[in-house]
Amino acid sequence: ETGVTQTPRHLVMGMTNKKSLKCEQHLGHNAMYWYKQSAKKPLELMFVYNFKEQTENNSVPSRFSPECPNSSHLFLHLHTLQPEDSALYLCASSQGGRAGETQYFGPGTRLLVL
Amino acid sequence: AQKVTQAQTEISVVEKEDVTLDCVYETRDTTYYLFWYKQPPSGELVFLIRRNSFDEQNEISGRYSWNFQKSTSSFNFTITASQVVDSAVYFCALSEPRGTDKLIFGTGTRLQVFP
Numbered sequence: 001e002t003g004v005t006q007t008p009r010h011l012v013m014g015m016t017n018k019k020s021l022k023c024e025q026h027l028g029h030n031a032m033y034w035y036k037q038s039a040k041k042p043l044e045l046m047f048v049y050n051f052k053e054q055t056e057n058n059s060v061p062s063r064f065s066p067e068c069p070n071s072s073h074l075f076l077h078l079h080t081l082q083p084e085d086s087a088l089y090l091c092a093s094s095q096g097g098r099a100g101e102t103q104y105f106g107p108g109t110r111l112l113v114l
Numbered sequence: 115a116q117k118v119t120q121a122q123t124e125i126s127v128v129e130k131e132d133v134t135l136d137c138v139y140e141t142r143d144t145t146y147y148l149f150w151y152k153q154p155p156s157g158e159l160v161f162l163i164r165r166n167s168f169d170e171q172n173e174i175s176g177r178y179s180w181n182f183q184k185s186t187s188s189f190n191f192t193i194t195a196s197q198v199v200d201s202a203v204y205f206c207a208l209s210e211p212r213g214t215d216k217l218i219f220g221t222g223t224r225l226q227v228f229p
Contacts, residue, residue: 105151107156
């Protein structure tokens with residue numbers, strides 16, 4: 001595997017379900033990010049982790065819970081989501097989490113909440 | 115506040131035409147970084163270029179070229195002799211060193227190249 005991978009690629013869940021999105025980077029980076037991309041809206045940064053520590057929570061509702069067990073893996077735990085949470089969720093990584101660094105993205109998980 | 119504007123929502127061209135995607139940014143910092151990403155239908159954002167604010171040289175990579183002009187706060191992207199495989203959504207983004215490692219994205223320009 002190379003680059004940034006995400007699983008699952010597609011997910012359909014009910015509002016009462018609990019599911020998790022997984023991201024893994026094979027680039028030796030130390031910073032990882034979650035973004036949300038909704039139709040007709042700019043990409044929204046959700047969370048940032050630098051060296052496993054959360055450094056940014058962009059006012060994300062608590063029904064989204066991130067977890068970063070090590071610098072290579074990032075999870076997004078989902079529970080009691082709303083239909084408006086349907087979106088493409090993108091994971092990214094960068095070398096050291098410093099501003100100006102290039103972020104490399106995974107293919108995304110397309111989430112549909114019914 | 116920092117902001118990125120991509121005024122062109124959608125552009126359609128015929129193969130082999132040249133096309134320019136516009137990007138205008140706003141920032142109060144003198145040091146900043148600009149990026150272009152390509153998002154094909156598969157969804158992944160593919161990194162194309164990174165440019166820092168002190169390097170105003172235009173860059174060319176194959177059929178792709180970028181024109182950075184600080185005087186007009188623009189970082190435009192030109193595809194020469196477009197191909198069907200260039201069809202995608204293209205995003206311009208701004209990163210500032212003063213804040214965190216946030217990328218501020220524009221709303222994207224959807225490019226459709228017809229055969």
